[in-house]
Amino acid sequence: MKLCSIASGSSGNCIFAGSDSTSVLIDAGISGKRVENGLNTIGFTGRDLDGILITHEHSDHIKGLGVLARKLHLPIYATVGTIDAILGCSSLGKFPDSIFREVRADEAFKIGDLNIDPFTISHDAVEPVGYRISHNNSSVGIATDLGKYDEYIIRHLQGLDALLLEANHDVNMLQVGSYPYYLKQRILSDKGHLSNCSAGQLLCKLLHDGMKEIMLGHLSRENNYEALAFETVCSEVTMGDNPYKSKDFHIQVAKREEVSKPVTV
Template identity: 40%
Template sequence: MTTGERLQFLSIGSGSSGNCYYFGDGKQGILIDAGIAARTIRKALRDIGTDFDRILGVFVSHDHVDHIKSVGTLGEGFHVPVYATSGTHTGIERSWGVTQKLNGSRRYLAAGETTTVGPFSLTPYPVSHDATDCVCFALTYGPYNIMVATDLGCANEAVSDLIRQSNIVVLEANYDATMLQKGPYPYYLKQRIVGDEGHLCNDETGRLLAENWHDGLKHVFLCHLSKDNNKPSLALETVETCLRDAGVAYENGVRIEPLSRNVHTLIEFDD
């Protein structure tokens, strides 16, 4: 399929203060997660010349509040369809963080089944994380295969397979193991973060990328960095060290970039 348009990726928020990613082509787009204020999302979209009426759907990874805060406003207030698995919809319904509940905007996803909206096709795959239900997404647009995996305690076969099939990967690099260990978090919270249903550390992310690296992989965005237990420079350095240690020749034309927690970052793909 040819779309004739240039693919844009806008990171509007990334991390425990709120997550929201836009993929679009100037005419239309989709959001993955809506964990920040609707007015912030709207402003970010307007800054790149689009608005909610050109958003074909918001696809929700899981029901933690940093991913769902604005789904009610987007869905019921702005009529953006809200796509999630039935488990995640149940979690949204119960969540204290979503004041406006979903009604007519609710749409259902099933693991492994592809949903197509306009030129975008999305397939959710389960990942290990301590939400009601949690998925990563395989997204295709024209020639691009994209994986978005935010919030996962450990990788699984689906995540590895998707990295091997993707040109663009958005993957969590949540924490630096030493910073977390020496940091101020209480013991139970540290145990939760390092557990198999918590988050990926920089080393795990780096090794996962190294194990599944391929020539078609052109853009890697490190997402959901912890404010207290990570730094963008450290995440990048650790991932690059893992790649070098594994003998991966990533320097040649590959972009690896940590996403800011709250500075909007626009990337336009032309390859």
């Protein structure tokens, strides 16, 4: 399996995952042109895709979806609540008929030879989900926009070969920053975003000897920066209640404007 971040951050998210014969995008929160250019960077085109998985309806996850849908006529997979919210977003334009495929949290399904397992996430969207994607004995997880984590989330993310995990903000930067009070409270709430510290603490519960890659994603432009997210998460892992040190794993930060090097697991 391959995993690659085409874009990841509070301004736009698009992730590629696939096997040798089946490829999908997770979210399309950047322009169709950027999606195509990103795919070209790793040797693919939009025509090589077999579907688009949507986590939720916020703009940084669906901004380019209308253009891609009309250009590629790919099936779009999302929960009923997310589909309804997307259809209510006039800025995306008209979607081709019968392009949406309904998914339900905790009900696995297949796209080609990929097994897709959607799981509920706590975020202030209508019916948001994360995704675990498996092929044969390999699996990758996409877990962003988590207001909190619990045993349910941990269960769905255990045993992964690679994980893209949200490290959205530094709490101190957020608290002293320029955001209005209501927005700070939203981000810090159980339906907001994971902080760097929380991401590291969750990671401590997921690490195992077979974990090959960890990408930190969905960083806030205003309330975080790459080196801080990396160092904070690494410190939580090294000092946390687990048998590992951060240097035992390959941890990288998924870029906002750059395509990451594809990871093969």
